[in-house]
């Protein structure tokens with residue numbers, strides 16, 4: 001099977017999992033993957049991720065020119081292209097609307113505070129961007145500074161953005177983010193939640209470094 005078709009099948013496989021897990025509803029969310037030679041595949045606008053077929057994907061260059069495929073590319077195309085410009089290491093991008101993660105954002109609560117040790121090690125802080133009108137040209141601007149240092153962002157009042165070395169990596173980050181949000185929600189319902197101490201954070205930073213993660217990601221961002 002040609003590499004291009006394998007990549008198409010993998011996007012569809014991940015899209016179905018994103019929908020099946022309830023990380024999106026109806027035609028929400030979008031997924032892209034970097035292809036050879038500054039090209040990319042992205043999911044089409046107005047199509048349910050749970051009902052996608054490999055032939056439905058659009059093949060584009062980074063100047064937003066559609067080279068193959070019918071229909072319009074996802075309305076968040078500019079957001080995806082911004083990630084690929086900022087992060088040559090990133091091969092896949094997933095934007096979803098995970099409900100509990102989003103609930104924290106709508107309630108004005110941050111997920112940046114360090115509470116769950118393994119999340120701190122894997123992600124560092126989880127920043128929330130400034131608000132941008134969905135599908136607008138503001139989207140790339142609000143992620144620009146943060147995506148250089150973070151693989152997991154919360155788009156204020158909108159959803160998640162997870163990026164990875166491949167599609168599975170970006171998907172696992174989404175799953176881990178929503179799981180962390182669900183766990184924190186339960187903890188808050190049971191009582192007050194204590195943040196990790198600076199000492200504990202320092203020891204986790206050493207673990208993160210040993211695993212090859214950058215220490216700088218542990219510093220909570222100044223934005224909300």
Ligand SMILES: [Zn+2]
Nearest residue numbers: 029134158159
């Ligand atoms: Zn969205």
